[in-house]
Amino acid sequence: MFGLHYRLERKAIGLVLAIIGVSSIGGLVEIAPLFTIHQTVEDAPNMRVYTPLEVAGRNIYIREGCYACHSQMIRTLRDEVERYGPYSLAVESKYDHPMLWGSKRTGPDIARLGGKYSDAWHVAHLINPRDVVKESIMPGYPWLARTSLASEDLGLHLKALRRVGVPYTDEMIEHASNDAYGQSAPDSSAAEGVTKRYGEATNVRAFDGNAGRLTEMDALVAYLQILGRLTDAATKPVASAEK
Incomplete structure (x- = not known):
């Protein structure tokens, strides 16, 4: 694990691509639930707004x-x-x-x-x-x-x-x-x-x-x-x- 990290640090392009890949995984985990927001948020037909x-x-x-x-x-x-x-x-x-x-x-x-x-x-x-x-x-x-x-x-x-x-x-x-x-x-x-x-x-x-x-x-x-x-x-x- 550490050996791979050390080799990536010596290659700027590889390190950048690795950062983009890891960030994409984190972003996907956060963004994906938004596509099902209407299924995960409860219905409240009697919900009123603040005065x-x-x-x-x-x-x-x-x-x-x-x-x-x-x-x-x-x-x-x-x-x-x-x-x-x-x-x-x-x-x-x-x-x-x-x-x-x-x-x-x-x-x-x-x-x-x-x-x-x-x-x-x-x-x-x-x-x-x-x-x-x-x-x-x-x-x-x-x-x-x-x-x-x-x-x-x-x-x-x-x-x-x-x-x-x-x-x-x-x-x-x-x-x-x-x-x-x-x-x-x-x-x-x-x-x-x-x-x-x-x-x-x-x-x-x-x-x-x-x-x-x-x-x-x-x-x-x-x-x-x-x-x-x-x-x-x-x-x-x-x-x-x-x-």
Whole structure:
């Protein structure tokens, strides 16, 4: 083995060809599954897209580096499924750009965080994590509750996501800013448009507890509360197995 390697190092063309051959094998292994992507990714006919407010919250989540400590990928290991819930499916992240899968966990996995805690819990946790989890080493983000959400360009965000395959309609893009406000203001006239465009099951409420102002806290909590709830595809196999 080493003798062959030493001889290749003395012949530049042979070494280059060997590198190309080995790289081609690695590339083939990575590229070949893409030709069967429609067979390997689960169907989720009830899958919905993120609302503009949830998109803004996801952007804040990425901006603040939350993904560095909290993975969004429950593996098929028994201990993970028992602790976090059904293992993650590829289809659940089909509208995630960029994807936030990973196995690095300084904090718990949050792939199924949506609906697990109240909005008030999330607000308290983000302002000062030690108020709800004494042993937490997570930093606080109190400025989120004081910072108004910049929503004027959300239509452009949706338009960019549509270009990479997320099925946002022209109507969704046109009303993005109003829908972001309406989702956090249930008593406003804009709230009706949110459920009309994104479905009756959409969370519409004052996520930060203050319906009079749209903040970054509203956006981030709205995003956290939808994690694992864009589709019920992951729970269907479990339900059928129990019957």
